[in-house]
Amino acid sequence: MKVLKFGGTSVGSVENMLNVKSIINDGAKKVVVLSAMSGTTNQLVAIASDIENNTANEAVDKINKLHETYFEVIDTLLQNESLNAETKAYVSEVFNFLVECTYKKSSELLNNQIVAQGELMSTFMFNSFLKQEGVSSVLLPALDFMKIDSFKEPDINYIKEHLEVVLNNAGPADIYITQGFICLDDSGAISNLQRGGSDYTATIIGAAIKAEEVQIWTDIDGMHNNDPRYVENTHPISDLSFDEAAELAYFGAKILHPQTVTPVRADSIPVRLKNTMNPEAHGTLISSKTSETGIKAIAAKDNITAIKIKSARMLQAHGFLKKVFEIFETYQTSIDMITTSEVAVSLTIDDDKNLDKILVELDKIASIEVDKNQSIVCLVGHTVVNHQDTFKLFQILQDVKIRMISYGGSNNNISLLIDSSDKINTLQKLNNYLFELVTL
Ligand SMILES: Nc1ncnc2c1ncn2[C@@H]1O[C@H](COP(=O)(O)OP(=O)(O)O)[C@@H](O)[C@H]1O
Numbered sequence: 055m056k057v058l059k060f061g062g063t064s065v066g067s068v069e070n071m072l073n074v075k076s077i078i079n080d081g082a083k084k085v086v087v088l089s090a091m092s093g094t095t096n097q098l099v100a101i102a103s104d105i106e107n108n109t110a111n112e113a114v115d116k117i118n119k120l121h122e123t124y125f126e127v128i129d130t131l132l133q134n135e136s137l138n139a140e141t142k143a144y145v146s147e148v149f150n151f152l153v154e155c156t157y158k159k160s161s162e163l164l165n166n167q168i169v170a171q172g173e174l175m176s177t178f179m180f181n182s183f184l185k186q187e188g189v190s191s192v193l194l195p196a197l198d199f200m201k202i203d204s205f206k207e208p209d210i211n212y213i214k215e216h217l218e219v220v221l222n223n224a225g226p227a228d229i230y231i232t233q234g235f236i237c238l239d240d241s242g243a244i245s246n247l248q249r250g251g252s253d254y255t256a257t258i259i260g261a262a263i264k265a266e267e268v269q270i271w272t273d274i275d276g277m278h279n280n281d282p283r284y285v286e287n288t289h290p291i292s293d294l295s296f297d298e299a300a301e302l303a304y305f306g307a308k309i310l311h312p313q314t315v316t317p318v319r320a321d322s323i324p325v326r327l328k329n330t331m332n333p334e335a336h337g338t339l340i341s342s343k344t345s346e347t348g349i350k351a352i353a354a355k356d357n358i359t360a361i362k363i364k365s366a367r368m369l370q371a372h373g374f375l376k377k378v379f380e381i382f383e384t385y386q387t388s389i390d391m392i393t394t395s396e397v398a399v400s401l402t403i404d405d406d407k408n409l410d411k412i413l414v415e416l417d418k419i420a421s422i423e424v425d426k427n428q429s430i431v432c433l434v435g436h437t438v439v440n441h442q443d444t445f446k447l448f449q450i451l452q453d454v455k456i457r458m459i460s461y462g463g464s465n466n467n468i469s470l471l472i473d474s475s476d477k478i479n480t481l482q483k484l485n486n487y488l489f490e491l492v493t494l
């Protein structure tokens with residue numbers, strides 16, 4: 055069986071939902087994972103933050119506007135009277151619940167309950183639409199099987215066991231629809247897999263049912279060789295290895311949630327990235343195969359903080375780095391890049407929630423310099439570190455101030471740390487000289 059995930063844009067308009075129907079309606083059994091309609095999760099996050107900031111009136115305004123938009127979509131999508139009424143009743147329950155939330159005290163649980171509503175509504179609406187069109191489908195509630203453990207990792211044994219039961223109880227159908235993104239936490243409370251997490255839901259399900267393939271359907275013809283939001287002349291990449299895709303997703307290629315390939319890699323379950331608006335296009339196939347060498351793609355991750363830790367005590371001493379790492383471990387902050395010299399170590403973090411506490415501890419053992427608003431630009435490709443193009447990098451980027459370089463940590467990745475204000479120029483320059491054959 056295949057698992058097909060459709061993102062926010064794919065279920066974001068009636069026209070795109072028609073495309074989704076024609077893609078999935080081929081008679082083959084499949085699991086279909088849906089995100090919330092595009093824009094909805096952002097609105098739900100904004101509603102939760104209005105509640106946190108005691109601006110409940112603004113939250114209610116947003117809820118009412120969203121309610122109207124959903125009714126308009128339902129009226130265009132569902133001409134069948136009883137399905138139309140049933141779906142409006144479900145959606146109204148959701149919006150009544152959201153209004154009730156505005157009377158409550160803000161908490162993590164309340165936020166999680168609020169942001170979960172987008173996927174609950176999109177799957178209900180789409181399932182009603184399939185019923186109207188005579189397509190055999192069943193709705194599988196993700197909260198009956200999708201769970202994370204105390205480390206926020208998918209509890210794969212629980213998921214396998216429960217998904218099997220849920221699938222057996224669902225009865226015969228061609229299409230099993232479920233919600234992306236949402237899950238239970240280790241205490242059984244509603245939680246989620248972080249923003250963009252529906253991709254991750256799809257590969258977790260893929261691993262749990264040992265799917266033949268996982269397909270991520272989005273609004274672009276696969277993974278491009280550079281970020282199309284900032285760079286002109288980017289092109290889709292036809293094949294990527296799991297390692298290459300993991301590096302690109304982790305280092306900012308928004309098309310994939312950072313953890314997407316992790317669950318399917320061990321069983322070599324291929325992941326195909328496809329375009330809902332152009333299903334004929336090849337897209338990108340992510341598999342265990344490695345192909346040609348050289349720089350294949352570039353991604354950038356923003357909101358990086360660089361910390362330089364300088365201490366005379368580092369000189370010919372051992373155990374200094376251990377102390378540094380222990381501080382980051384205490385505050386559960388992971389380090390992305392690291393470079394060392396005899397007297398200093400520079401490292402980067404993307405989660406600065408505990409930065410102040412970390413700096414207090416570091417200050418006890420060293421002098422510290424902090425630079426915010428940094429970006430990691432990551433160049434990815436099979437054995438990229440040995441490729442001739444790699445040696446041109448300094449020349450191409452001679453007018454960019456490179457703050458750190460990570461080379462050799464993996465054969466597939468070279469990372470550069472730059473000021474975020476240089477990001478677009480850096481990405482475009484690398485694109486021109488590495489992929490567009492502009493000569494130096
Ligand atoms: N390297 C890249 N290749 C393709 N798309 C990318 C890349 N980097 C960023 N993107 C952006 O990712 C978007 C698709 O991801 P996303 O918004 O999460 O889709 P969905 O809503 O379908 O989940 C594209 O429209 C594109 O702008």
Ligand SMILES: N[C@@H](CC(=O)OP(=O)(O)O)C(=O)O
Nearest residue numbers: 061062089095249250251252
């Ligand atoms: N609703 C979530 C889940 C998601 O994965 O969305 P998308 O597939 O549109 O990136 C979010 O907006 O983060």
